[in-house]
Amino acid sequence: MKKILDNIYKNQSLVYKIILYFSMILALLYLFPRGGKFKYEFQKGKPWQYENLYAPFDFPIHKSDEEIKLEKNEVEKSVLPYYSFNKSVYPQVKASLENSYDNHFPDSVPSSLKTTLFRKLDEIYSKGVVVSFPKEEKGTINLIKEGNQVREIETRELFKLNELNAFVKNTFNKSPLDVYKDEVYDFLFPELVPNVEKNENFTNKAKEEALSKISYTRGTVDRGKKIIVKGEVVEGEKYTILESLKQEYQSQLWNENNYTYVIVGYGLLIALTILMLLLFLKKYRDKIYINNTKVTFIFLNILFMVFLTTFALRYDTQFIYIVPLAILPIVLKAFFDARTGLFVHVLTTLLLGFVVPNSFEYIYLQIIAGIVSMLTVSELYKRASLFISVGQITLVYLVSYFAFYIITEGELKTDNLMIFSYFLLNGLITVVSAQSLIYIYEKLFKLDSDVSLLELSDTNSKLLRELSEKAPGTFHHSLQVANLAEAAAIEIGANAMLVRVGALYHDIGKMNNPTFFTENQKGSVNPHDDLEPKESAEIIINHVIHGITLAKKNNLPDRIIDFIRVHHGTSLVYYFYKKQKDIDGEEVNEADFRYPGPIPFSKETAILMMSDSVEAASKSLKNPTYPVIDSFVEKIIDKQMDEDQFLNADITFKEIEKIKKVLKQKLVNIYHLRIEYPE
Known part of the structure; x- marks a missing residue:
């Protein structure tokens, strides 16, 4: 048991990756849809690529979403709205009018006015008074009266309050009482209250009941019936029948008998995909592979994108185009490199192909968008760069989807163009969230991107300001090196921002003993004159160790610490080595005067x-x-090459020649020289 525990401890990184690997498989399996996969891939408007297809079993023909939507609209329109009749309203209205009548009309008004007025009010309130009717409800309605008795009536039979003026005129027109119609209107207007109001509860229940009777299928296909032949175009009724077969096939595949087999199938495909990612990292990105934090970071990003897509699918299949999947390669490129970002993006897209409808279309769109993001997204610390890149990604989405749309539909339908706005929303979300996610990931996973490098390049930062105060010569040297290195990096297409920041911090270890380095010495005093050459070499060499310690203390990223560690490689402190050799002859240990590396x-x-x-x-x-x-x-530089300092640097002779050219030109500019032409 002890031996097993020792082996686990020695290989804890590998054990962690194994646990992470299987956890990832289980998490993705949980997010995957509960349904099998139809064994045929087809697209509307494309030829059937397989052999003649016959119905494997009896199945119903499902109506399309558009058909069901139209049918629901028709059903909702056909349901008569319900209105309730409140008989307690009129007695209150009548009592109020009788009380205020004498105050409103003088004694000189004929008594017949009151009789006529209240007779008409009895008449209209017995039928029903309503505020008004919406345009779509002008016709027949269901009126609920005493005892919940319902009867159909025409809306014209009810009195509308907005017709009060016409009612008064018609009542007293061509009558001796006509002169009082304005006073009657002013009298009735503030007092009349409707006794018929819409009953939303009954209306909604009626609509729900009617909608529940809608059939989502129309007809059936018997087993053995020919559905489509090879080469026939998938369109119209053929497409509807194939979609129906696909739904039935997937629902029957995911039953108790086949549940285990489908789970195993999905699990194997997921396991193979994740294994390919790990093998890629191990073979081509070993520094990422050995860092469990970075591997976990990549896995969580994949899981996050799969979760967002499956979550969107629960509401509407078209919402998957709102999910900003292009953020994945952008974020990974910011922390690692373009190749890693694109590889992970492609694998994630392939995984989502099992989840989304029209998988070929979706995979094509997302892979093209991922490629564009890798080609265009650079220098994320520049806001304009991200805006332009996301604009190009969105444009590619729109063009690609438009191409698929006209292939499958053969025409433009304005009612289906809403999806184009989803791509615009996708682009907006990408712009807004990319920088935020990068910042959050930097803090959570202790990673660094070009955005954080930009912050570190500020010469007013605490560490660089301290360097300028304690070792001003070294600070000036670092600035000069940063300018040279940045220009060389741009020339060969390396990461210029990373090189510049690395150059600014590469000599911070000299702050511990600044006067022991010539660029910080003032006058003719040199502290090395009082030391043995070996001691002097030790102080010079130790500035690398001091720099690493100081960098870690100030939480500099590992990528910057690497520059401090390797900027002298395994080179020799030749001045003091030769000085010691002049003293001791040939008995000098060269290792005492050589930087520890790595190269x-x-x-x-x-x-x-x-x-x-x-x-x-x-x-x-x-x-x-x-x-x-x-x-x-x-x-x-030739001496450094002879000493094999660039053996592991993945740099070509051609690139080294370009760097030489840039350094020469920069030094010429520094010393304000002109090229000497032959006479």
């Missing part, structure tokens, strides 16, 4: 080593000319 392992760290050496050594040039600078740069 540069990327283009960016190699660029820093070249730029640092060239800039530092250039201070010793007394009478620089263009030929002198040319020879000087060649000599320094």
Whole structure:
């Protein structure tokens, strides 16, 4: 048991990945739809690619969503609205009118006015008084009277309050009482109250009952009946029947007998997809693979996108186009690189192909969008860059979907164009959330992106300000190296921002003993004069260790610490080595004067080593000319190559030559030289 525990402890990173691997499979299985997968892929407007298809069993023909929607609209229109008759209203209205009548009309008014008026009120209130009717309800309604008795009546039989003026005129027209019609209107207007109101409860129940009787199928297809032949175009009734067969097939596949088999099938496909991701990371991105935090980060991003898509599917299948899947490659590119971002995006899209309808269309759209995001999204720390890139991604979405739309539909239908607005919303969400997600991920997973690098490049930051105060010469040297390295990185297509930040911080370890480095010495006093060459070399070499310690203390990202660690590689502190050799002869231990390494392992760290050496050594040039600078740069970088300092840097001879050219040109500019032309 102890041996097993020891093995687990020794291989805890691998054990964690295994646990993470199976947890990912189970989580994705949980999010996947509870249904089998139809074994045929088909698209509307495309030829049937398989052999002749016959119905494998009896199944109903399902109505399309559009048919059901139209039928529901017709049913809702056909349901008569319900109105309730309140018989207690009129006695209150009548009593109020009788009480105020004498105050409103003088004694000189004939008594016949009151008799005629209240007789008419009895008449209209017995039929029913309503405020008004909506346009769509002008016709027949259901009126609920005493004892919940319902009868159909015409809306014209009821009195509408907005017709009060016409009612008064008609009542007293061509009558001796006609002169009082204005006074009657003023008398009735504030007092009349409707005794018929719409009963929403009864109306809604009636609609629900009518809608529940709608059949979602029309006819059946008997077993053995020919559905479609090879090469026939999938359209019209054929498409409807195939969709119906697909629904029935998937629902029958996911039953108690086949449940285990379908789960195993989905599980194997998910396991294979996640395994491909791990193998890719192990073979091509070993630094990511060995870092469990980064692997977990990638897995959680995949899971998050699958969750968002399945969540959107529960409400409406078209909502999947609102899910900003293009954020995935953008975020991963910000923290890692374009190839990793695109690879993870493609695998995630393939996984979602099991979940979404029209999987080929969806996969095509998302992969194209992912490729565009990798080609266009760069320098995320520039706000305009993200806006332009997301605009291009959205445009590709719109064009691609439009192409699929006219292929399948053969025409433009304005009622189906709403989905184009979903892509615009997708783009808006991507712009708004990309930067926020990157910031959140930086804090949660302790990762760094180009956005955080931009913050670190601020020379007013605490650490750089401290460097400028304690070691002003080193600070100036770092700025010069940063400018040289950045220009070289741009020339060969490396990460210029990363190189610049690495250059700014590469010598922070010199703050511990600033006067032991020539760029910080004032006057002719040199503390190395009182030390043995071996001791001096130790102080010089230790600035790397001090820099790493200081960087970790100030929470600098690992990518920046790497620059501090490797910027001298395994090179020799030659000045003190030669000085010691002059004293002791040939009995000098070279290891005491050599930096511990490691050597540069990327283009960016190699660029820093070249730029640092060239800039530092250039201070010793007394009478620089263009030929002198040319020879000087060649000599320094060729020596580094001879010592195999760039063996692990993944940099080509062609790129090194480009870097040499940039460094020469920059030094020429620094010393304000002109090229010497032959006479």
